[in-house]
Amino acid sequence: xxxxxxxxxxxxxxxxxxxxxxxxxxxxxxxxxxxxxxxxxxxxxxxxxxxxxxxxxxxxxxxxxxxxxxxxxxxxxxxxxxxxxxxxxxxxxxxxxxxxxxxxxxxxxxxxxxxxxxxxxxxxxxxxxxxxxxxxxxxxxxxxxxxxxxxxxxxxxxxxxxxxxxxxxxxxxxxxxxxxxxxxxxxxxxxxxxxxxxxxxxxxxxxxxxxxxxxxxxxxxxxxxxxxxxxxxxxxxxxxxxxxxxxxxxxxxxxxxxxxxxxxxxxxxxxxxxxxxxxxxxxxxxxxxxxxxxxxxxxxxxxxxxxxxxxxxxxxxxxx
Numbered sequence: 442x443x444x445x446x447x448x449x450x451x452x453x454x455x456x457x458x459x460x461x462x463x464x465x466x467x468x469x470x471x472x473x474x475x476x477x478x479x480x481x482x483x484x485x486x487x488x489x490x491x492x493x494x495x496x497x498x499x500x501x502x503x504x505x506x507x508x509x510x511x512x513x514x515x516x517x518x519x520x521x522x523x524x525x526x527x528x529x530x531x532x533x534x535x536x537x538x539x540x541x542x543x544x545x546x547x548x549x550x551x552x553x554x555x556x557x558x559x560x561x562x563x564x565x566x567x568x569x570x571x572x573x574x575x576x577x578x579x580x581x582x583x584x585x586x587x588x589x590x591x592x593x594x595x596x597x598x599x600x601x602x603x604x605x606x607x608x609x610x611x612x613x614x615x616x617x618x619x620x621x622x623x624x625x626x627x628x629x630x631x632x633x634x635x636x637x638x639x640x641x642x643x644x645x646x647x648x649x650x651x652x653x654x655x656x657x658x659x660x661x662x663x664x665x666x667x668x669x670x671x672x673x674x675x676x677x678x679x680x681x682x683x684x685x686x687x688x689x690x691x692x693x694x695x696x697x698x699x700x701x702x703x704x705x706x707x708x709x710x711x712x713x714x715x716x717x718x719x720x721x722x723x724x725x726x727x728x729x730x731x732x733x734x735x736x737x738x739x740x741x742x743x744x745x746x747x748x749x750x751x752x753x754x755x756x757x758x759x760x761x
Contacts, residue, residue, distance in 0.1 A: 442623050443518040446498075447471040447540070449487045452608045453524035455544055459612035460522065461496055468516045471501045473527050478604040506534055513537040518621060523577065524614060529622040532579055541604075541628045544584070545611040547604070549591060549649060550575060551641045554582035559607060560600050563669040566661070568594055568732070570603070572611045574618040576633065581643065585633035588618050597691070599671040604754030615743060637726060647674065654678045656709035656761045658728035660692040678759040685759070686739055689733035695720055703728070707758060713748075714755040722759060 444459055460465060470493035471580045472635050478485040480605050495499050510533045513521075521538045523530070524545040535542050545556050548558030550573045553562075562570045571591035578584040590610050593601060621709050625631055631708045654663055667690040670676040676687045688740065695703050703723055712721040712728065720731040735741045 442466070442470050442520055442540070443516070443620065444515065444619070445469050445471060445516055445518045445521045446493075446524075447521060447526040448524040449473045451526050451527050452489045452547065452604050452611075453489050453526075453545075453606045454492045456524050456612040456615050457492060457617055458496070458620065459665070463616045467493075467498050468518050469499045469501055471503070471506060471526070473653055474502045474504060479663045481565040491512070491717040494732050498712070502625075509538055509685075510534060520619070523618075524611065530577060535579075537576060540622055540625075540667075543587070543615070544566075544575050544577045544582070544761075545615050546573045546575055546582055547607045547611065549573060549589065550582060550586055551636045551638070553642055553644050555644040556646040557644045558606055560647050560669040561600075561642075563594065563600060563603065564665055570594055570607070572607055572614050574611075574614050576628065583636060585635050587631060587633055588614050589619065590614055597610060597668070597689075599668045599689075600604040630683060649674045651678050654761075655761060656723040660724045660729040663724055663729045664690050664692055677719070680753070680757055680759045684737040685734070686735040686737075686741075687731050688735065690731050693728040694717070695728055699728070709759040709761050711753055711755050711757045711759075713747075716745035716749040718745075720747055720753060 442459065442465050445464050446467050448457060449472050470489060472487045472489045475484045476484045490500050491633050506528050513534065515685060518538060519540045521542040523542060530542060545548055548562065549571045553561050570589055571589060573586050574588040575586045576584040584725065590608060592606060621631060651731060652674045654666060667676040667687050671688055678685050678687060706712060706723045708723055708725055710723050712723055721730060722729050731744045734744055734747050
């Protein structure tokens, strides 16, 4: 089949490669515009654009895809596949593809519809997630589902690590979906499952403000936040005017020798000066060990090394 592929971030690269390897013809890749990145604001292409050009596929970067329906129709593609593209599709765009527009969604629908399904399920403490291949309709991730596959979330798995696994699942699943789509004349001949309207949860794009650690929360919630924000936008705290990124963390026990210190400490207070014990911080419920941190302008290091280098000390308070 002739396919138009729309995607933008790293998550969408492997599905693109897998569709190409499966023998389908991708006539064009649609992606977001190049954007300035870093302190110097260097104009940088999306990962999907870079890989598409390496594969010799034409790339389109419309500011608004809804304004390019004539161009899309001229491609004569039967199907569009979307994967973390980043723009809302209008009915005029959907109508350009006789066999539909199919989305690779990194979540188990109808839960976690929206822009941040992977991070949101980690924040919520979910132990299972997956990928859904759904037919795109007007509305937010509300279309009928063709295929779904579930996976377990690792106890320490970060957003970045889980994204890689889900991207691989999505790559496999979309090829299976395309095989089914190629065999039918009309989309309504496919074994689609209508989404339930019960249990719908809409998740918005994660902001940098959400990445700030609130040490009045429980240790479990803080660890989930750190995992969900790694590698971006990165969980952080502040102390004595210095921003500190927290890349990894784990819950810790309140030992017998720590009880008195813990009882007198405030939330966010460092509980020990011993590097071998690690960077232990009091929370609203329990203790969190910050196992990989990074002071502004510095390098990433273990919590014990952070204490050893006197970048933190017992009694110092991280701002909630």
